[in-house]
Amino acid sequence: GxxxxxxxxxxxxxxxxxxxxxxxxxDSASNYFPWYKxxxxxxxxxxxxxxxxxxxxxxxxxxxxxxxxxxxxxxHITETQPEDSAVYFCAASSASGGSYIPTFGRGTxxxxxx
Amino acid sequence: EAGVTQSPTxxxxxxGQQATLRCSPISGHTSVYWYQQALGLGLQFxxxxxxxxxxxxxxxxxxxxxxxxxxxxxxxxxxxLELEDSALYLCASSGGNKVHEQFFGPGxxxxxx
Numbered sequence: 001g002x003x004x005x006x007x008x009x010x011x012x013x014x015x016x017x018x019x020x021x022x023x024x025x026x027d028s029a030s031n032y033f034p035w036y037k038x039x040x041x042x043x044x045x046x047x048x049x050x051x052x053x054x055x056x057x058x059x060x061x062x063x064x065x066x067x068x069x070x071x072x073x074x075x076h077i078t079e080t081q082p083e084d085s086a087v088y089f090c091a092a093s094s095a096s097g098g099s100y101i102p103t104f105g106r107g108t109x110x111x112x113x114x
Numbered sequence: 115e116a117g118v119t120q121s122p123t124x125x126x127x128x129x130g131q132q133a134t135l136r137c138s139p140i141s142g143h144t145s146v147y148w149y150q151q152a153l154g155l156g157l158q159f160x161x162x163x164x165x166x167x168x169x170x171x172x173x174x175x176x177x178x179x180x181x182x183x184x185x186x187x188x189x190x191x192x193x194x195l196e197l198e199d200s201a202l203y204l205c206a207s208s209g210g211n212k213v214h215e216q217f218f219g220p221g222x223x224x225x226x227x
Contacts, residue, residue: 034214034215034216036218043118044218045218046215046216049214049215100213100214100216101159101170102159104156104157104158105156106155
C-alpha cells in the first residue's frame with residue numbers, strides 16, 4: 001500500500017517568512033495530492049490540492065509543487081501570518097473503486113511567531 | 115449548506131465497553147469515511163461506506179465496525195475498548211462531482227479509562 005512521509009514534524013518561523021513542508025510517497029499509481037490544515041481543536045480543512053498531470057498550483061500565498069519522477073510534493077506558504085499556525089497534513093491517493101482514499105502524512109505543526 | 119456533523123463531541127468509556135459514534139454527511143454526499151487521529155500519528159483510515167455498503171477498510175481489527183443507513187448517515191462501533199483506542203475519531207463525506215474531495219466533521223473525542 002501507499003506510504004507517505006512528511007517533514008518536518010515541527011516548523012517554527014517568524015511572521016513574514018516563508019514555510020516549506022515536504023512529503024514523499026511510495027505508490028506511483030497515486031495521482032491526487034491534497035493538503036489539509038487543522039487548527040487547534042478544529043476539523044481538517046482542504047486548503048489546496050494537485051493532480052499528477054500538473055507540476056505546480058498556486059492560490060494566493062500558498063502553492064504546491066509535485067515531482068512525479070521523484071515521488072515528492074511540497075507545500076509552500078509565503079508571507080506567513082500568525083493565523084497560518086496549525087497542523088498541516090499532506091496526503092496521496094488514487095482512484096479505487098470509484099473513490100479516493102487518501103493516505104496521510106503524520107502532519108507538520110507550523111508555528112508562526114508575531 | 116450544513117457541513118458534516120458528528121455526535122457525541124466527547125465520549126468517555128472504560129476498558130472492555132463498547133462505543134458508538136455517529137456521523138451525518140453533507141446533503142447529497144453518499145460516501146462516508148472514518149478516520150482515527152491518535153496523537154502524533156496523523157489520520158489513519160478506518161472504514162469507507164458508500165450507498166449503504168462497506169467498500170474498504172483500513173488496517174484495524176474486526177472490533178472496529180460500522181454501518182451506513184439509507185439516509186447515508188453512518189455509525190462507527192468499537193467493541194471491547196482498549197486504552198489505545200483513545201483518540202479523535204473523524205468522519206468525512208464526499209460525493210457529487212468532486213468525489214476526490216473529502217469534507218471532515220468536527221470529530222468525536224473518545225477517552226478510554
